[in-house]
Amino acid sequence: MSIVTKRCGVKFTPPSIVLIYETKETGRVRKRVIPVRNFSQYSDCSRAAERLKHHIRHGPYLEMVPLAQLERLHVVLRDHLRGLSLEQSLAALKGPDPDEEDLNKLGDEELARRKEQMDELFQRNRRRKSDPDFVYDLEVEFPEEDKRETCSWDEDQSDDEF
Amino acid sequence: MAGETNNLPELDQDKYDADEQVKIICLGDSAVGKSKLMERFLMDGYRPQQLSTYALTLYKYTTTVNGKTVLVDFWDTAGQERFQSMHPSYYHKAHACIMVFDIQRKMTYKNLTNWYTELREYRPEIPCLVVANKIDADMKVTQKNFNFAKKQGLPFYFVSAADGTNVVKVFREAIHMALSYKQNSSDFMDEVMKELESFDLKNQEDSDEHEDEETEKLNTA
Known part of the structure; x- marks a missing residue:
């Protein structure tokens, strides 16, 4: 259609x-x-x-x-x-807050389910060998460290910043 | 530590003493993409060996570095990370470590501290690099700084197992680091080299001897 x-x-x-x-x-x-x-x-x-x-x-x-x-x-x-x-x-x-969820603590089944959910995005963004523009050794340069801003995950030890 | 190998009868870890053999371990939380990164690097050529009893997967990889064949064993966790720590044999004789976190889950970044502490308990000196995986999910993170690596003085890379960004680069880097650690050309040997260079003529004989030893070592590894 x-x-x-x-x-x-x-x-x-x-x-x-x-x-x-x-x-x-x-x-x-x-x-x-x-x-x-x-x-x-x-x-x-x-x-x-x-x-x-x-x-x-x-x-x-x-x-x-x-x-x-x-x-x-x-x-x-x-x-x-x-x-x-x-x-x-x-x-x-929405499920638990992804920033606070500790997947190490899940059982086999639950972990498999969460991995399956994550796999959706993986498959969507995946570049396969059969893709015409596939590059095995794909190197991408990102901004130098001192040109990047501080990540909120580093701001402090508490988790209140969100 | 040497006694630990006895706990893994299928795994002869003595082979890692041979010059052409290196062992590289992967560390990080569940579902950060450790296996996905392995598979992306090895593509179809990978032959994983599942050792479910020990909750670990071995990937064998052969490559050539400076004209020499190098056999690399990559150790991946297969769920062992869920016991919050790894069996000592996992670290035993490792020559380099790749630490992975998921840029979509803060917890996996925070837990790097625990993984790193444990790594250093067993392997205080081996080279270690940090990779931020799944950048395909949010490219904006590549404009951000993640302080952990800098604080510990470790190399840091943005990667994506899905689209392949920097995956091969990271693994090649890890292999090189493992080899140079093994050849001991890292800190200790650098010091020796510096000393040799500063020797004056009257010590020439002495330093020549040292130099010979060293060249030999570098060539065989």
């Missing part, structure tokens, strides 16, 4: 996924409201996201929307059905 996805969000009443996209041919920006059916506070969000992604009519429009994002939107929807506020739901989705 020749569309470019602009934004994808969620609406509580009626429960739906809202998609803003541009049609390539006409260049017009359109909105598509996709109702989320058979979904309750007990539903499995990742399954529901997958179902939507492969929906016979809506699926093609969601091609550019990552599955993980669809899953997150369903979690927000589910949290709403459970009586949580939007703020609570988003805070929970």
